Amino acid sequence: xSVGEAELQRDRAERRRGLFLAxxxxxxxxxxxxxxxxxxxxYSFATRTSSGSTSLSNWNLDAYxxxxxxxxxxxxxxxxxxxxxxxxxxxVVAYPFAWFCAHQxxxxxxLLLVAVMIPFWxxxxxxxxxxxxxxxxxxxxxxxxxxxxxxxxxxxFTKTAVVIGLVYAFLPFxxxxxxxxxxxxxxxxxxxxxxxxxxxxxxxRRIVLPLTMPGVIAGSILVFVPSMGAYVTPExxxxxxxxxxxxxxxxxxxxxxxxxxxxxxxxxLMAVMLVSTIIYFRAGGKNL
Amino acid sequence: MTERxxxxxxxxAAVSLRGISKIFDDVTAVDNVDLDIADGEFFALLGPSxxxxxxxxxxxxxxxxxxAGSLQIFGEEVGPLPPNKRPVNTVFQxxxxxxxxxxxxxxxxxxxxxxxxxxxxxxxxxxxxxxVRMGGMEARRPAQLSGGQQQRVALARAxxxxxxxxxxxxxxxxxxxxxxxxxxxxxxQLQREVGITFVFVTxxxxxxxxxxxxIGVMDGGRLLQxxxxxxxxxxxxxxxxxxxxxxxxxxxxxxxxSTTVCLxxxxxxxxxxxDSDVIAVGDAVQVSLRPExxxxxxxxxxxxxxxxxxxxxxxxxxxxxxxxxxxxxxWMTVVVETDHRPDLRRRAVDDDxxxxxxxxxxxVVRP
Amino acid sequence: xxxxxxxxxxxxxxxxFSASRIPGQWGGFTSEWYVKLFEDPRIQxxxxxxxxxxxVSTVISTMLGTMSALALxxxxxxxxxxxxxxxxLPIIIPDVTMAxxxxxxxTQAFDLLNLVFGIGLSKGxxxxxxxxxxxxxxxxxxxxxxxxxxxxxxxEQAASDLYASRWQxxxxxxxxxxxPGVLGGxxxxxxLSLDDVVVTQFVAGPGSTTLPVYVFSLIRKGVTxxxxxxxxxxxxASLILVAGSVGLQRASxxxxxxxxxxxxxK
Numbered sequence: 039x040s041v042g043e044a045e046l047q048r049d050r051a052e053r054r055r056g057l058f059l060a061x062x063x064x065x066x067x068x069x070x071x072x073x074x075x076x077x078x079x080x081y082s083f084a085t086r087t088s089s090g091s092t093s094l095s096n097w098n099l100d101a102y103x104x105x106x107x108x109x110x111x112x113x114x115x116x117x118x119x120x121x122x123x124x125x126x127x128x129x130v131v132a133y134p135f136a137w138f139c140a141h142q143x144x145x146x147x148x149l150l151l152v153a154v155m156i157p158f159w160x161x162x163x164x165x166x167x168x169x170x171x172x173x174x175x176x177x178x179x180x181x182x183x184x185x186x187x188x189x190x191x192x193x194x195f196t197k198t199a200v201v202i203g204l205v206y207a208f209l210p211f212x213x214x215x216x217x218x219x220x221x222x223x224x225x226x227x228x229x230x231x232x233x234x235x236x237x238x239x240x241x242x243r244r245i246v247l248p249l250t251m252p253g254v255i256a257g258s259i260l261v262f263v264p265s266m267g268a269y270v271t272p273e274x275x276x277x278x279x280x281x282x283x284x285x286x287x288x289x290x291x292x293x294x295x296x297x298x299x300x301x302x303x304x305x306x307l308m309a310v311m312l313v314s315t316i317i318y319f320r321a322g323g324k325n326l
Numbered sequence: 327m328t329e330r331x332x333x334x335x336x337x338x339a340a341v342s343l344r345g346i347s348k349i350f351d352d353v354t355a356v357d358n359v360d361l362d363i364a365d366g367e368f369f370a371l372l373g374p375s376x377x378x379x380x381x382x383x384x385x386x387x388x389x390x391x392x393x394a395g396s397l398q399i400f401g402e403e404v405g406p407l408p409p410n411k412r413p414v415n416t417v418f419q420x421x422x423x424x425x426x427x428x429x430x431x432x433x434x435x436x437x438x439x440x441x442x443x444x445x446x447x448x449x450x451x452x453x454x455x456x457x458v459r460m461g462g463m464e465a466r467r468p469a470q471l472s473g474g475q476q477q478r479v480a481l482a483r484a485x486x487x488x489x490x491x492x493x494x495x496x497x498x499x500x501x502x503x504x505x506x507x508x509x510x511x512x513x514x515q516l517q518r519e520v521g522i523t524f525v526f527v528t529x530x531x532x533x534x535x536x537x538x539x540x541i542g543v544m545d546g547g548r549l550l551q552x553x554x555x556x557x558x559x560x561x562x563x564x565x566x567x568x569x570x571x572x573x574x575x576x577x578x579x580x581x582x583x584s585t586t587v588c589l590x591x592x593x594x595x596x597x598x599x600x601d602s603d604v605i606a607v608g609d610a611v612q613v614s615l616r617p618e619x620x621x622x623x624x625x626x627x628x629x630x631x632x633x634x635x636x637x638x639x640x641x642x643x644x645x646x647x648x649x650x651x652x653x654x655x656x657w658m659t660v661v662v663e664t665d666h667r668p669d670l671r672r673r674a675v676d677d678d679x680x681x682x683x684x685x686x687x688x689x690v691v692r693p
Numbered sequence: 694x695x696x697x698x699x700x701x702x703x704x705x706x707x708x709x710f711s712a713s714r715i716p717g718q719w720g721g722f723t724s725e726w727y728v729k730l731f732e733d734p735r736i737q738x739x740x741x742x743x744x745x746x747x748x749v750s751t752v753i754s755t756m757l758g759t760m761s762a763l764a765l766x767x768x769x770x771x772x773x774x775x776x777x778x779x780x781x782l783p784i785i786i787p788d789v790t791m792a793x794x795x796x797x798x799x800t801q802a803f804d805l806l807n808l809v810f811g812i813g814l815s816k817g818x819x820x821x822x823x824x825x826x827x828x829x830x831x832x833x834x835x836x837x838x839x840x841x842x843x844x845x846x847x848x849e850q851a852a853s854d855l856y857a858s859r860w861q862x863x864x865x866x867x868x869x870x871x872x873p874g875v876l877g878g879x880x881x882x883x884x885l886s887l888d889d890v891v892v893t894q895f896v897a898g899p900g901s902t903t904l905p906v907y908v909f910s911l912i913r914k915g916v917t918x919x920x921x922x923x924x925x926x927x928x929x930a931s932l933i934l935v936a937g938s939v940g941l942q943r944a945s946x947x948x949x950x951x952x953x954x955x956x957x958x959k
Contacts, residue, residue: 044406045391055859056768060776063761063830067779070827074798075782078790081797135694152939157698159935162888163905164924167912168701171708171921176718178704206701267787269891274912284789284891291796291895301797304790315785389850410856422851426869435865436855487855 082302086295101302110286110299114306117283120197121265124204128212128261129254131205136216136253151217158210166274169203170194173275195277203271211260219253220246259314267307283307339398340365340491340523341386346395348381355381357547358395363491363525363540365400368517370538371527372570378547379527380495386525387416387493400490410439415484419496421476423468429455429479430464436487454486457519474505481513485520494526498533510536531571535559543567563604565691568614575615575660578693581607587690589613591657595633596685605692612693617663619687622651622673628682635660635681639673653681702928709921726922735907736923742818743904746893747886750825755879757826758833759871765834766841767849783831792895795824799896817898824896825886832885833878840874873941880938884931 083097104110139150157165172179173194183191193199223246231241247254269284276282281289283303290300339362348356356378363369371379384390385397388409397405404412415436423432433454437447455461458478468476477497484492497513498506514537517524528534534541535555542552543566550564562568565576579589584600584607597613605611628634637653637660644666651662651673660681664670673679709727713720730736764770765777783791799820806812848870852862890905897906908923 041392041397041405042394045393047406048391048408052768053770056764056770056773059760059768060764060770060773063757063780063834064772064776066757066826066830067776070798070823071783071794072779074794077797077801078794131694153695154698156932156935156939157702159884159938160702160931161905161924161927163890163909164705164928164931165701167908167916167920167924168705170912170916172701172704174715174916176715178708206697209698263785264787267789269789270909273909284787287789287793288891291793297797300793304793307787308790311785311787311790387854389854409850409853410858416851416854418847418851418854420845420847422845422847424848424851424866435852435857439852439856439858439861483855 078301078304081297082305084298084301086298101298102306104299104302105306110303113281113283113286116281117266120200120204120282121262124201124208124265125212125258125262127201127205128209129258132209132212132216132257133254136213136220139213139217140220151214154210154213157206162207163270165207166203166271169199169206170274173199173202194275197276199275200272200282203275204265204268207268207271208261208264211264212257215256215260216250216253219250219256223249256318259318263311263314266310339363340367340400341525342396342398342401343382343386344396344398346382346385346392346397348378348385348390349393354547356385356392359544359549361542361549361552363523365523366521368514368524368537368539369526370534370541371525371544372529372531372534372541373544374529374570377544379529379544382544383416383493383495383525383527386491387414388412389416413490414493415487415489417477417480417484417492417494417497420500421468421480423476423479423483425468427467428464429460429466429468429471432468432479433483433486435483440487450486454482457485457516458482473501474509477501477509481516489522491523491525494524496528497526499528499530506533513537535571541571543570545570561598561689562614562691563601563689565612565614565693568689568691573617573661575617575620576612576691577615577658578610578612581605581609581611581690583607587611587613591655593633593635595688597688597690598686600690605690610693611690614689614691615660615683616687617650617661618648619683620660620662621682622653622662622664622679623682625678625680628680632682632684637679637681639675639677639679642673642675651679653679705921705928706925709918709925711918711921714918726918729919730922730926733919736904736919739902739904739907742821742901743887746818746821746825746903747883750822750829750886751879751882753822754826754829754833754882755875758830758878758882759837759875761830761834762837762841762874763867766838767846780831780834783828784835788889788891791824791828792892795820795827795892796895815898816896817901820896820898821893821901821903824892825889828892829882829885832881833875836878836881837871837874840871840877844870873944877938877941880934880941884934884938887927887930887934 082101083099085096085098085100105114139147142150171177173191174180175192175194177194179193180191193202227245227249228241231245232238236244267284268282269288272282272285283306287300287303287307290296290303294300341361341363343359343361346356346359346361347354359378359382371382373379381390385392385405386399388404388407388411392405395405396403399413409416424435427435430451434447434451437450442450455464458481460475460478460482463471463475468479471479477500480497494513498509501509510533513524526537535558538555540552540554541558543550543558543564545566551558551562551567553561558567558571562571568574568576577589579587579595581600582588582594584602585596585598586594587597588594595613625636635653635655637655639651640654640659641652643650643652647666648663649666649672651664653660653662662681708719710722710724711719712723712725761776761780765773765780799816803814803816806814844867848866849862852866853859857865888905889903890909893903894906894909897903904923904927908920908927911917911920
């Protein structure tokens with residue numbers, strides 16, 4: 039056998055090994071992920087017949103046109119508003135904390151970061167449920183505010199409760215990328231800013247903020263996207279009173295039996311996610 | 327073929343490459359290399375990064391298979407064989423010691439893979455560990471060793487298998503300067519002790535000169551010249567080789583006949599006999615003039631019968647043991663290095679000087 | 694900040710021992726709810742389903758995810774880029790969309806099987822496991838890939854230079870070195886499997902629901918002290934897993950530092 043043939047053979051054997059390793063997952067993901075995705079896409083162009091079943095014979099954009107109807111539009115707008123508020127609160131709360139973490143000794147810093155991550159790893163449902171207890175009428179928070187004389191608080195089943203729950207759930211997603219970008223700032227740049235007559239706030243606005251922008255963008259997207267699609271939190275803390283996009287989609291499937299609309303809204307949600315992911319990678323998110 | 331100079335081309339060559347090429351996708355990493363390495367030789371493959379030296383070594387090791395050509399080890403064709411079927415072992419760059427195994431387990435690895443019996447393995451491992459003077463460290467993990475110690479373990483791990491040829495990929499590059507010098511000495515010593523062929527890859531010309539019996543210089547995938555360190559320094563045949571090993575001035579010209587070059591300023595100079603297989607009469611050539619082999623004197627003091635160049639001192643740089651002059655000729659600048667001795671007259675900037683050299687102090691090289 | 698993060702969890706634990714029938718009020722110490730909990734057959738059954746789903750989906754997704762990670766980091770093959778992209782999607786796709794996808798897929802697939810082969814299948818344990826594997830492969834593969842990427846590929850070459858076959862090189866060098874990553878991936882898979890409500894809710898059958906889905910439906914009907922107790926059980930389970938992965942990270946970080954010293958000369 040000549041070396042040329044041997045070279046080709048070894049190359050082919052390597053590719054075969056690679057394919058052999060990847061093939062089980064590849065087949066699995068195509069069958070149980072890519073195919074379902076295509077089915078949803080196809081259904082989003084279908085029509086719901088009067089009997090409640092779905093007709094594929096008539097392709098149209100009706101399900102997407104629903105976005106223009108006031109009910110659906112309100113759901114989408116409400117979801118966006120809540121997600122934006124959640125993101126903003128996370129940003130405001132997380133920035134100083136991330137800054138504080140980045141300026142501690144390495145041991146303290148690691149301890150703080152682990153402390154932030156632990157609640158994030160605990161059961162999602164339990165975390166939401168805990169707030170339900172905390173905010174309940176006559177519950178711990180209410181009795182606390184009563185005792186210090188502010189009076190009873192009835193936050194449960196309000197938008198505020200939903201935002202609190204979302205902030206609680208997704209705060210670590212904001213803290214970690216912010217921490218990473220703040221940690222990377224060269225301290226001499228800030229000193230140089232002060233040396234060149236920048237005030238504290240000027241230095242922050244013109245030097246620190248632009249330098250940590252990738253972290254801000256990455257963190258914002260990591261909070262915004264799951265907030266948009268949240269289902270468990272609004273159900274538990276909002277009491278299902280004010281429907282958000284996630285709940286609306288679930289209802290379309292489990293109650294209203296309108297699959298085309300549910301499918302199209304799932305795709306709208308995924309579009310938000312895809313666009314955000316692209317922005318995330320553009321902002322250098324992969325390095326965070 | 328570009329290969330030159332005394333290759334012992336008999337059937338007992340330890341390693342023999344004939345027309346070896348390696349093409350990755352569209353890039354030719356190694357281009358038609360012929361090379362014979364003799365049994366017991368300490369051979370260096372020298373060149374800048376990306377010149378193909380490491381790929382050549384990896385082909386000998388079996389980590390890459392050549393795209394074309396024949397590769398023999400002691401007369402046996404091994405080109406298509408995988409690394410675990412070849413009588414060679416490798417000391418990797420950064421050593422590639424298994425971090426999860428002790429020194430002892432690292433050294434024993436090859437014997438265990440070949441199912442050598444336990445008593446024999448234990449004996450040979452102990453022997454190899456004492457050969458590299460690592461006794462007492464058997465239970466340590468690689469992370470607990472210094473760079474020099476890791477290097478020794480990597481050597482023991484390869485040598486314990488009694489390879490016919492030991493391959494070393496930049497064996498000293500990861501060490502700091504002082505340790506590198508110590509290990510150079512140890513490597514040379516070790517090679518004499520075990521008496522097998524060592525082939526090593528380096529980008530460091532001093533290391534290659536200090537360690538090896540012969541050197542092969544590579545550039546752009548081609549093997550430019552092979553020879554002893556002295557041959558490579560004194561009689562380079564290629565401008566790249568002259569420039570890579572040591573420093574040199576290059577005077578442009580044309581080869582008029584096998585002993586005369588006509589320089590581009592019109593002067594004719596005598597040169598050592600040029601092998602017509604390497605450079606043909608009439609070719610454009612360059613004359614390599616080592617800075618320390620050029621003599622500086624007053625314009626009229628050049629001894630009879632020597633070529634000369636007239637110029638003016640442009641800069642003087644004092645380096646302690648030597649002085650470097652940049653001498654401006656009307657068509658180029660020549661760098662000259664002279665000893666710093668009380669009996670040699672020191673020149674000043676703007677002095678008019680003449681430069682001369684012995685005819686055998688220069689070499690004609692391909693441009 | 695840390696108070697905000699931990700107070701809800703700690704209060705939940707405290708109130709789970711409250712004798713009051715109203716879940717958010719203190720009425721003296723009792724462990725009554727825990728006793729009740731373990732007497733409830735529905736909860737026992739759903740705990741059983743949860744554990745079985747988590748174990749089966751973790752074992753399979755860890756194997757498949759590890760193989761994918763090796764393929765993507767160490768090999769070239771046709772369709773690699775498509776495969777890579779396909780493995781990223783489950784991580785970024787919203788829960789609800791994933792749930793919708795799996796529901797529609799199983800409904801269609803079962804209709805088709807019924808029509809063509811006359812096999813009547815329904816949603817249940819298997820559909821939950823299949824769905825969990827579908828998102829877990831991606832997570833396992835990301836975790837293991839990081840580990841494989843951090844491992845010097847020349848170690849495998851060194852093994853083959855020292856007469857190891859491909860299998861031996863994997864068995865004695867690659868596998869021990871990526872083991873912490875594989876274990877970390879498995880822990881993440883268990884956690885995600887035990888965590889999931891939305892996808893499972895869509896693909897669970899009437900007889901086989903996991904604990905979180907059952908608890909979710911209970912909470913929506915109204916909170917009871919028993920739910921407090923169940924939540925604490927779930928909390929403890931996830932904390933054990935966290936402790937495992939934090940410990941693992943520490944161990945491999947320590948080894949990473951050692952390794953850094955190994956190659957630090959360069």
